Amino acid sequence: xxxxxxxxxxxxxxxxxxxxxLPTLTPSERVDLxxxxxxxxxxxxxxxxxxMQAKIKGFCHLYIGQEALxxxxxxxxxxxDAVITAYRDHGHALARxxxxxxxxxxxxxxxxxxxxGKGGSMHFFNKEKHFHGGHGIVGGQTPLAAGIAxxxxxxxxxxxxVCYLGDGxxxxxxxxxxxxxxxxxxxxxxxxxxxNEYAMGTHQSRSSAxxxxxxxxxxxxxxxxxxxxxxxxxxxxxMWDAVQLARTESLPSLVEVKTxxxxxxSMSDPGNYxxxxxxxxxxxxxxxxxxxxxxxxxxxxxTEKQYEEIEKEAVAEAEDSIAFAESSPEPEVATxxxxxxxxxxxxxxxxPPIGS
Amino acid sequence: xxxxxxxxxxxxxxxxEMERDERVILMGEEVAxxxxxxxxxxxxxxxxxxxxxxxxxxxxxGFSGLxxxxxxxxxxxxxxxxxxxxxMVAYDQIVNNAGAIRxxxxxxxxxxxxxxxxxxxxxxxxxxxxxxxxxxYANVPALTVxxxxxxxxxxxLLKSAIRSNNPVxxxxxxxLYGFKDEVPEGDILTTIGKARVRRExxxxxxxxxxxxxxxxxxxxxxxxxxxISAEVIDLRTIKPLDIPAILGSVAKTNxxxxxxxxxxxxxxxxxxxxxxxxxxxxxxxAPIERVTGLDxxxxxxxxxxxxxxxxxxxxxxxxxxxxx
Numbered sequence: 203x204x205x206x207x208x209x210x211x212x213x214x215x216x217x218x219x220x221x222x223x224l225p226t227l228t229p230s231e232r233v234d235l236x237x238x239x240x241x242x243x244x245x246x247x248x249x250x251x252x253x254m255q256a257k258i259k260g261f262c263h264l265y266i267g268q269e270a271l272x273x274x275x276x277x278x279x280x281x282x283d284a285v286i287t288a289y290r291d292h293g294h295a296l297a298r299x300x301x302x303x304x305x306x307x308x309x310x311x312x313x314x315x316x317x318x319g320k321g322g323s324m325h326f327f328n329k330e331k332h333f334h335g336g337h338g339i340v341g342g343q344t345p346l347a348a349g350i351a352x353x354x355x356x357x358x359x360x361x362x363x364v365c366y367l368g369d370g371x372x373x374x375x376x377x378x379x380x381x382x383x384x385x386x387x388x389x390x391x392x393x394x395x396x397x398n399e400y401a402m403g404t405h406q407s408r409s410s411a412x413x414x415x416x417x418x419x420x421x422x423x424x425x426x427x428x429x430x431x432x433x434x435x436x437x438x439x440x441m442w443d444a445v446q447l448a449r450t451e452s453l454p455s456l457v458e459v460k461t462x463x464x465x466x467x468s469m470s471d472p473g474n475y476x477x478x479x480x481x482x483x484x485x486x487x488x489x490x491x492x493x494x495x496x497x498x499x500x501x502x503x504x505t506e507k508q509y510e511e512i513e514k515e516a517v518a519e520a521e522d523s524i525a526f527a528e529s530s531p532e533p534e535v536a537t538x539x540x541x542x543x544x545x546x547x548x549x550x551x552x553x554p555p556i557g558s
Numbered sequence: 559x560x561x562x563x564x565x566x567x568x569x570x571x572x573x574x575e576m577e578r579d580e581r582v583i584l585m586g587e588e589v590a591x592x593x594x595x596x597x598x599x600x601x602x603x604x605x606x607x608x609x610x611x612x613x614x615x616x617x618x619x620g621f622s623g624l625x626x627x628x629x630x631x632x633x634x635x636x637x638x639x640x641x642x643x644x645x646m647v648a649y650d651q652i653v654n655n656a657g658a659i660r661x662x663x664x665x666x667x668x669x670x671x672x673x674x675x676x677x678x679x680x681x682x683x684x685x686x687x688x689x690x691x692x693x694x695y696a697n698v699p700a701l702t703v704x705x706x707x708x709x710x711x712x713x714x715l716l717k718s719a720i721r722s723n724n725p726v727x728x729x730x731x732x733x734l735y736g737f738k739d740e741v742p743e744g745d746i747l748t749t750i751g752k753a754r755v756r757r758e759x760x761x762x763x764x765x766x767x768x769x770x771x772x773x774x775x776x777x778x779x780x781x782x783x784x785x786i787s788a789e790v791i792d793l794r795t796i797k798p799l800d801i802p803a804i805l806g807s808v809a810k811t812n813x814x815x816x817x818x819x820x821x822x823x824x825x826x827x828x829x830x831x832x833x834x835x836x837x838x839x840x841x842x843x844a845p846i847e848r849v850t851g852l853d854x855x856x857x858x859x860x861x862x863x864x865x866x867x868x869x870x871x872x873x874x875x876x877x878x879x880x881x882x
Contacts, residue, residue, distance in 0.1 A: 318664030327663035334630060335663065339654050345620050346655060349627020356609070356633060376650070379620025386615065541665030542700050544723035549747055
């Protein structure tokens with residue numbers, strides 16, 4: 203198992219709380235993680251095709267290459283824990299258990315989409331699944347995560363919030379303000395930097411001072427943890443520490459996960475800021491699906507034949523989602539005026555009679 | 559009926575709503591230990607404790623967004639800006655998060671949050687601290703914008719704002735915190751989106767909000783002395799705008815002066831003027847006049863700032879122009 207120089211978690215053991223060590227998954231549970239990663243890959247490839255055919259419009263940021271990160275980290279959460287992310291959100295949504303159909307339909311702008319066709323690629327939401335977006339402004343979701351965690355703590359639910367952000371977001375003021383508030387008020391939130399090295403087309407070496415990025419945790423006296431985002435097991439292990447810290451001690455942490463995206467920043471990115479050789483090199487040395495698949499082969503948890511089956515199922519599900527999205531109706535134009543205001547069911551004018 | 563200052567009326571509203579609903583929390587700079595920069599939150603920490611009355615760091619973007627996240631999760635936060643001038647650094651959180659998440663998610667979330675605090679010019683605090691930002695927030699489709707002028711409305715509207723399931727910008731005016739007037743005892747709720755006629759008249763309608771309502775009322779006295787009967791409408795809520803109340807008065811007086819402290823370009827008065835000419839063109843006997851803050855950054859020196867502020871004299875002059 204890959205180990206990346208993780209910082210010591212500033213955690214004090216508290217006996218009697220939930221298990222201190224990461225529960226071991228059964229072979230079939232491990233295969234499920236791979237299944238999810240493959241599904242995200244195939245879903246994104248189908249989305250890319252549909253974008254090239256102009257069936258998906260606007261911006262479309264693909265998660266290809268980063269699958270182990272969302273799948274590994276979300277696999278350490280309970281069903282009612284909160285997940286929130288930025289605009290590269292398809293992978294997290296699928297990892298959180300949202301259906302391929304509702305996600306693809308949203309990309310197609312259909313009424314059957316997870317946001318009724320009003321959000322698009324960058325604004326997936328599913329409140330029931332505790333997937334709180336899908337946020338378009340870099341770093342803008344980070345204070346929301348602190349607020350969700352604040353409410354979890356206020357209500358004493360024992361739930362935690364995981365907030366993803368890119369390496370480009372670490373220089374936004376909102377992010378630093380959020381870290382400060384989370385540390386100051388001891389909020390059960392985990393900020394996960396998905397460091398894919400490029401803030402759109404600008405390499406991190408040209409956009410950030412102060413490496414590694416996880417050092418930003420030190421300034422706020424938070425636990426700083428690093429993980430290898432190409433290795434789903436390593437992500438799970440390191441995330442578990444952070445999740446336990448939040449759940450048992452209500453302490454936030456900052457987790458920096460090294461990853462790499464194989465596609466452009468968005469579908470409209472020609473990718474002139476890096477060479478094809480660089481991408482090929484990265485795929486060769488650390489492609490997350492192959493890495494995990496080979497490990498499962500070695501563990502005898504998976505056979506070649508079973509893997510082919512997983513691939514087939516993933517392609518079939520992605521294709522089904524395209525068919526569903528295509529055959530779904532457009533939103534009625536009248537829905538443009540829906541979802542602006544919540545019903546005001548609490549206020550009725552009341553004034554005691556004069557003299558009462 | 560009790561006579562209260564604006565700040566006492568606001569304090570009562572906060573206290574009663576926090577008493578009524580445990581999900582209501584108050585956060586902002588100096589709201590707890592310091593008892594509020596303008597003493598609006600005085601005594602609330604002692605009454606409700608540090609879990610519900612929270613001093614924040616000077617971090618408007620952070621704590622505004624935190625409030626929105628808490629509202630998404632079912633709490634009903636009241637977020638105080640020491641002044642709305644400081645809300646500029648939280649603009650993204652207010653506009654893109656409070657103002658769009660319900661819509662972007664296809665209606666999955668309610669955002670029951672109140673952003674509130676002081677605003678306004680005229681106290682020689684210079685360009686950065688003198689904003690009246692109701693225009694900026696009224697331009698966001700899903701935001702409600704309330705600007706009370708009197709203590710009774712401040713109390714009734716703040717209570718309604720806290721009970722609203724939608725994000726509300728509740729914009730107070732610093733000049734009014736010490737203003738005293740009668741406030742009914744107990745649980746008063748004022749409907750959001752209804753204007754109030756604060757003075758009846760027959761020859762010209764003065765449409766105002768917040769502190770400008772008091773400028774308009776002062777002008778109405780001047781006009782009365784000159785034998786002119788002016789009606790004063792306090793909009794109370796900028797968004798939604800009470801168009802029927804405005805048109806009803808115009809049908810009666812046929813002349814309009816709009817009084818607003820904010821800068822003129824695309825100010826709410828421009829919207830009011832549009833609505834009147836578009837819906838009641840035939841009722842107008844004269845072009846609509848506007849008295850606004852002058853279109854310059856707010857100056858410090860007293861004589862300069864007084865020249866920039868809307869004044870009763872300027873309103874009276876404008877009213878007479880409509881009657882000429």
